[in-house]
Amino acid sequence: MASHSVAEQTRRALEVHLLDGSWPVGTRLPAERVLAETMGVSRNSVREAIFCLKDRGLLFSKHGSGVFVSDRLQTAISSPWRQLVAEHPDLRWDTLEFRRELEGATAYYAALRANASDLEKIEGIVKRLTAAYDTGEKEEEYRADADFHAAIAEASHNSMFLYLHSGIVRMLREHICLNLMAMEDPTGAVTGHLRQQHLGIWDAIRAQHPDEARQAMLAHIDFTWSELARREERRASQ
Amino acid sequence: MASHSVAEQTRRALEVHLLDGSWPVGTRLPAERVLAETMGVSRNSVREAIFCLKDRGLLFSKHGSGVFVSDRLQTAISSPWRQLVAEHPDLRWDTLEFRRELEGATAYYAALRANASDLEKIEGIVKRLTAAYDTGEKEEEYRADADFHAAIAEASHNSMFLYLHSGIVRMLREHICLNLMAMEDPTGAVTGHLRQQHLGIWDAIRAQHPDEARQAMLAHIDFTWSELARREERRASQ
DNA sequence: AGCGGAAATTGGTAGTACCAATTATTTTTT
DNA sequence: AAAAAATAATTGGTACTACCAATTTCCGCT
Known part of the structure; x- marks a missing residue:
C-alpha cells in the first residue's frame, strides 16, 4: 500500500x-x-x-x-546572512564562532555514524593530505584540507549540518583569505602541527570516539584561528 | 520568443x-x-x-x-528547506539534532558574555515562567518558555546563533506540536522537572559558568525530546 | 595542433495505448 | 416502482514511442 x-x-x-x-x-x-x-x-x-x-x-x-x-538550498540559508556579513565586518567573528560549533558537531557525529564507505573516503583524503605535506604542494594541501572537512560533514549523516557546513565554508571563502595559512610557514612548524591535528581527528573518527573527535576538531579550529589572527596582525602592523 | x-x-x-x-x-x-x-x-x-x-x-x-x-491557502510560500523538512521525517531529526547543538552553544556563550541588561531580562522571564508553573497557566508557560530560549540566544551575543535560532524555532513550530508537552502532565512531574532544568540553566548563566550552562541546556533539550517522543509513541499506538 | 562538421547525447514536446478508480447509466431483481 | 446489481463511460495514473532542438562529443581533415 x-x-x-x-x-x-x-x-x-x-x-x-x-x-x-x-x-x-x-x-x-x-x-x-x-x-x-x-x-x-x-x-x-x-x-x-x-x-x-x-x-x-x-x-x-x-x-x-x-x-x-x-545552490538554492544553501543560498536560502546563507543568503540574507551573506549580505549582512559583507556589510558588517563584525559579523565575521560570529560566523567563525558558529563554524567552530558546527565543525565540532560534524566531527562528533561522524565518529558516531560514519560507515565503511565514509571512512574509506576520508582515509583517501588523509593520504592525499599527508602526501601534500611531504611534497610541500601548497595548492593540493589546501584542496585536500577542504575536502577533509567536507567529507567529515558528509559522514555526520545530518543533512542540516552538511548544508550549513558547505554554505558557511563558501561564505568564508568569499570574505576571508582561507589559504593565507598555507602560504607563510618558513620553518614548517605550522604544517607539522596541522598534520598532527588532522591525523588526531581522523584517528578519533576511525576509532568511533565522538567526544574525542569533537575535542580534536575544536582544538584544530582554535589553532587555525590563532594562526590566522597572528598573520593578520603581523600584516596589519607592516 | x-x-x-x-x-x-x-x-x-x-x-x-x-x-x-x-x-x-x-x-x-x-x-x-x-x-x-x-x-x-x-x-x-x-x-x-x-x-x-x-x-x-x-x-x-x-x-x-x-x-x-x-482550500489550503497559498501560504505555501515556504522555503525549499522547509518544504523538504515537511516531507522527510528523517530531516526533522536532523533539525532537532542541529537545534540541540545550537542551543548548547547559545547557553555557553550567554554564560560567557551576558551583560547586566541580558541577565535582568532573563531573570524577568524566569519569574514569569515560575509563576506560570505555580498557577498552572499552560499558555503563559509555553510563551515564557519560548521567550526564555530566545533571550538566551540573544544573550549569546552572536548574531548568527540568534538568526539561526529564530529560524529553526519557527520551522519546528510549524512541523511539530511544540506545546504538546504542556498539555499532558497529569501528575505534574514533568512540569517539576522542567522548572528545575530551567532554573539550572539560569543559575549557570548567572554564575557565568559556560560549560555548566551548556550541559544543563543539553540535558534540558534531551529531556524535552524524550518526553515528546514518548507522547508521540503513545499517540501512535492508540 | 587546430579546426570543422558529422554523430551521439540530452532535454522538450506530442501522441497513443492501456490500467485503475470513480461516476453515470442501464439492466435486473425484488 | 424502488432498490440493487451489472455495465458503460469518464477521468486520473503510468508507460512507451517518436520526433524536435540544443548541446556536447568525437572523428577526420587541413
Whole structure:
C-alpha cells in the first residue's frame, strides 16, 4: 500500500540524493532516460518529479545539456546572512564562532555514524593530505584540507549540518583569505602541527570516539584561528 | 520568443485561473485531456504543471474523479528547506539534532558574555515562567518558555546563533506540536522537572559558568525530546 | 595542433495505448 | 416502482514511442 503516486515517490527519491550529499551542488543528474530505467519508472514520471523540483528552485535544466543541482538550498540559508556579513565586518567573528560549533558537531557525529564507505573516503583524503605535506604542494594541501572537512560533514549523516557546513565554508571563502595559512610557514612548524591535528581527528573518527573527535576538531579550529589572527596582525602592523 | 517552457506557461495559465477567481476553492478542473486540447498543448505538459501545483498544495487529485482546487491557502510560500523538512521525517531529526547543538552553544556563550541588561531580562522571564508553573497557566508557560530560549540566544551575543535560532524555532513550530508537552502532565512531574532544568540553566548563566550552562541546556533539550517522543509513541499506538 | 562538421547525447514536446478508480447509466431483481 | 446489481463511460495514473532542438562529443581533415 504505497498510497503515493509513482511520480511522487520519484520526487522523494531525487530529494534524498539532494539531501544526503550524493548529488552535491552543481552535479549533473543522470539523463532522464537513464533515471527512468534505473528507478524502474517511465520517463514521464521522472520529468514530473524534476519539473516540480525545478519549480522549487532546487534543480535547473539546460536544454541539450542536462539537469543540474542548484545552490538554492544553501543560498536560502546563507543568503540574507551573506549580505549582512559583507556589510558588517563584525559579523565575521560570529560566523567563525558558529563554524567552530558546527565543525565540532560534524566531527562528533561522524565518529558516531560514519560507515565503511565514509571512512574509506576520508582515509583517501588523509593520504592525499599527508602526501601534500611531504611534497610541500601548497595548492593540493589546501584542496585536500577542504575536502577533509567536507567529507567529515558528509559522514555526520545530518543533512542540516552538511548544508550549513558547505554554505558557511563558501561564505568564508568569499570574505576571508582561507589559504593565507598555507602560504607563510618558513620553518614548517605550522604544517607539522596541522598534520598532527588532522591525523588526531581522523584517528578519533576511525576509532568511533565522538567526544574525542569533537575535542580534536575544536582544538584544530582554535589553532587555525590563532594562526590566522597572528598573520593578520603581523600584516596589519607592516 | 517564449523563453519559458510549455509546461511552465501551462502552469502559469492554471495559476491565473486560481488567482482571478474563475476557479474557486473546491472547483473541479476540466479533465486533463480537455485542458490539453483547449490550451493547445500535450497532456504531458498539462500533467507536469498540475503535478507542480499539487506539490505546492494548491490542487489535489482524486483518481478517477478529477483534479480539484484545494482550500489550503497559498501560504505555501515556504522555503525549499522547509518544504523538504515537511516531507522527510528523517530531516526533522536532523533539525532537532542541529537545534540541540545550537542551543548548547547559545547557553555557553550567554554564560560567557551576558551583560547586566541580558541577565535582568532573563531573570524577568524566569519569574514569569515560575509563576506560570505555580498557577498552572499552560499558555503563559509555553510563551515564557519560548521567550526564555530566545533571550538566551540573544544573550549569546552572536548574531548568527540568534538568526539561526529564530529560524529553526519557527520551522519546528510549524512541523511539530511544540506545546504538546504542556498539555499532558497529569501528575505534574514533568512540569517539576522542567522548572528545575530551567532554573539550572539560569543559575549557570548567572554564575557565568559556560560549560555548566551548556550541559544543563543539553540535558534540558534531551529531556524535552524524550518526553515528546514518548507522547508521540503513545499517540501512535492508540 | 587546430579546426570543422558529422554523430551521439540530452532535454522538450506530442501522441497513443492501456490500467485503475470513480461516476453515470442501464439492466435486473425484488 | 424502488432498490440493487451489472455495465458503460469518464477521468486520473503510468508507460512507451517518436520526433524536435540544443548541446556536447568525437572523428577526420587541413
